[in-house]
Amino acid sequence: MSISAKTRTDEVHARLRADILGGRFAPGERLKFTPLCQDYDASVGLIREVLSRLAEQGLVLANPQVGFQVKPISVDDLLDLTRTRTDIECLALRRGIERGDTAWRAQLVATHFTLSDTPRRDVSDPTRVAPAWEAAHANFHDALLAGCGSPRLHAIATALRDSACLYRRWQEAIDPYDAARDPAQEHATIFQHAIDGDADSAVAALAAHIELTTTLIVASRTPS
Template sequence: MARSTYGTRADDTFATMRADILAGRLTPGEKLKFPELSTRYGVGVGVLREALTRLVEQDLVRSQPHQGFQVTPLSAEDLIELTTARVAIERLVFRMSLAEGDTPWESDLVAKHHTLERTPQYDRDDPERVGDAWSRAHADFHHALLAGCRNSRLLGIATSLRDSAELYRSWSQQHFRHPDRDVIAEHRELMELALARDADAAVEALARHISHTTDILLGTDHRQESMSAGNVGSGVSA
């Protein structure tokens, strides 16, 4: 097989598996066995291993010695630690982004927000699930908020933490909708404060935005117990 063809199949498999994890078709804590995955995705072990390695890098999959791969489990303790780290790092990187971002950065931010606002949040064929296109647009917008920062090390840490939070965010959106939350307004506020270069207000708005998902997931004792016990998958349709 030519490298270009192999690479394309690995990219496609990675993208499909990632979407399946975030949509709950592969559930938190689920064991990922090569024979089953090969049948499901129609590719060999080499392609699967490359795709899984990339998913491990995004903390959507974990690799355990002598046990293989599994979808990353959810836990209340991990979510709290992750949120604390994200708020600390993204506040710093966002403030630097506002100080260092130029006109092309502003234009890109407006464009990314426009795409996000015009993309339906839920899947047309399965209204209970967040659409893949919206998930991509959402990630692109949040990356654009921070992209003005010229410190690649800090930006890389922020991106890694956002990747780690993706599974929690997706699960929250799909299983604990809050009618009182106006996500569209939150994103618009972030864009407007960024363009106004109102750093103090902008970083506080971002901190609230990040913490809101955690508040939703930890809003009841039942949800905390479910995550701590590793039983999240039982509430997710495959």
């Protein structure tokens, strides 16, 4: 694939991923090639490649009978995802802290500073999370995982985080003003324990952070 073709594929991937996470396509909705090609001004081959990548990231399902569809969501899947994600992300974080790599610590400081300095709410619509905060949030969580020293473990953890994005967006719709939680404090607690080298406390804080989203979703709404 040429550089220009890769750039175009990455662009369409980013747009479609954002539209799925932004709620343009509902969970379980079929993703048909003809309208997607028109909407994203892309060929069938490019759309197929993008959908396959999104399927690998857990946002789309490839079904022989149905074709591609946005991943359906359910309590059972959420609980399974939460348990698995907690196990994997906590393992990656613990390994990063135990390795104590200076480059990892510097990246963690930088990404947390950006996250804490970025307004969470969109100025034009305070009920929505600002795209800049969303990017800063993703970078911070990725930095937490990146110090584990294992590309395979990091990739698995990242894929699970991508799958969890649909559910986190759902939780934000349930509680748009974060009345039931303090994300900034949750992130600050994880960060401080990690920088202090306190693996047990950092892992416990990360697990609580992940599990709180699930608790709020299950308590607030029963998925269909």
